[in-house]
Amino acid sequence: xxxxxxxxVSNELIKEINTVQDLCNEYDKLNGRISxxxxxxxxxxxxxIFLLYEDEKLVSVLSVFAPTISEGEISACTLPMYRxxxxxxxxxxxxxxxxxxxxxxxxxxxCESEAITGKKVIEKLGGKYEFTExxxxxxxxCAENTDDKLNATLRLATIEELEELIKMNQxxxxxxYDDSKSMVxxxxxxxxxTQYVFIVDDEPAGVASVFxxxxxxxxxxxxxxxxxxxKKLGKELVRLLLKELIDNNKGIINLEVNSINKRALNLxxxxxxxxxxxxxxxRKSNS
Numbered sequence: 001x002x003x004x005x006x007x008x009v010s011n012e013l014i015k016e017i018n019t020v021q022d023l024c025n026e027y028d029k030l031n032g033r034i035s036x037x038x039x040x041x042x043x044x045x046x047x048x049i050f051l052l053y054e055d056e057k058l059v060s061v062l063s064v065f066a067p068t069i070s071e072g073e074i075s076a077c078t079l080p081m082y083r084x085x086x087x088x089x090x091x092x093x094x095x096x097x098x099x100x101x102x103x104x105x106x107x108x109x110x111c112e113s114e115a116i117t118g119k120k121v122i123e124k125l126g127g128k129y130e131f132t133e134x135x136x137x138x139x140x141x142c143a144e145n146t147d148d149k150l151n152a153t154l155r156l157a158t159i160e161e162l163e164e165l166i167k168m169n170q171x172x173x174x175x176x177y178d179d180s181k182s183m184v185x186x187x188x189x190x191x192x193x194t195q196y197v198f199i200v201d202d203e204p205a206g207v208a209s210v211f212x213x214x215x216x217x218x219x220x221x222x223x224x225x226x227x228x229x230x231k232k233l234g235k236e237l238v239r240l241l242l243k244e245l246i247d248n249n250k251g252i253i254n255l256e257v258n259s260i261n262k263r264a265l266n267l268x269x270x271x272x273x274x275x276x277x278x279x280x281x282x283r284k285s286n287s
Contacts, residue, residue: 001054005047005094009036016058017051024077031277032112034075037213039190040067042182047098050091054082062091064099068179071106071283072099088121099286107286113278127282131260136273138242138253150200152233154208154240157195159188165195168207172223183209183221196244198237200228206237215251222255234264238271 009017014036021034038048041064052060059082066072074095078087096107109122113132157165162184169180187195187209198206205228209221219241224234245253255273257264 001052002056003090003094004049004051004053005098006049006051007041007045007047008038009049013051017049017061020058020061020079021077023079027080028115028117030112030115032075032115032279034061034063034077035065036063037192037211039193040065040183040186042066042068042179043102046102047094050094052078052087052091060087060091062088062095064095066099066102066104067183068175069102069104070179071108072104072286073108073110073281075110092125096286104286107284109282109284111280111282113280119280119282122282125284127284130281130283131258133256133258133279133281134265134275135256135277135279136254136268137276138272139274140272150233150236151202152205152236152240153199154196154237154244155199157187157197157207161197162188164204165197165207168204168225169221169223171225172207173221187221196241198224198233198240200233205233208237208241210241210245210250212250217245217250217253219253219255235267235271238267242271 017034017036025031036049038044041048046066048064048066050062051058060076060078062074062076064072064074072095074092076088076091099107107127109125109127111118111122165184166177166180169175169184170177173180175183184195187193192212194210194212196208196210197204198208204225206224207221208219211218211220222237222241224237242253254276255268257268259265
């Protein structure tokens with residue numbers, strides 16, 4: 001048995017991880033994915049991908065997504081014929097040790113809602129259910145056009161706006177300065193990420209980011225500044241972003257939304273997004 005701890009992965013290794021995930025999904029009749037992308041983690045030196053090999057074959061994978069010091073999200077899978085050997089626990093212990101080294105406060109276990117066995121394992125480890133997150137896919141073009149009366153536009157952000165974007169993210173998402181800085185900087189550093197600014201009456205009113213990967217566009221970090229909320233501008237921001245992605249042939253469009261955020265969930269449903277997969281989140285203190 002060999003365990004590897006990495007802070008990034010090669011394209012070849014991503015293919016290996018995807019193969020393990022595909023085999024697990026086929027066996028368990030699930031649809032979730034483990035993301036090997038570590039570019040949003042708050043510390044790029046932190047080990048976030050944990051791989052377990054038997055006879056040079058990858059059999060178990062665990063990833064950590066930690067965009068802030070507040071929590072690290074853990075996702076994992078093990079090939080069916082290698083289960084009940086304690087492999088997940090070995091990887092989990094390595095991951096927890098790493099999170100403690102970087103003073104990450106909590107662990108958030110991520111488990112597809114239909115994965116009954118996985119949820120039982122999480123509960124045995126002390127994870128307490130907190131919320132469900134929906135992965136949604138844009139299924140058809142919206143019939144509605146943008147509202148010209150709002151005098152709203154969407155444009156690419158520039159690195160010169162870094163500090164302003166950090167402050168906007170703080171106000172919108174109630175994040176600490178360092179956490180916001182890490183998230184915004186990643187959109188300029190990574191070639192796969194793009195940061196947009198939503199302009200209303202010539203003033204910045206909101207933000208949105210997109211991660212491009214394998215002909216898919218994943219929307220994240222979308223929000224409106226508090227003083228502009230309640231004016232249907234969120235819907236306009238989504239409209240403009242969809243138009244931008246569709247006009248530039250950016251492939252399948254998806255996003256994730258917390259089940260607690262009923263307002264956003266209903267907005268996306270009204271704009272022709274449909275739920276593909278539901279993930280349950282379980283919290284455990286890492287102290």
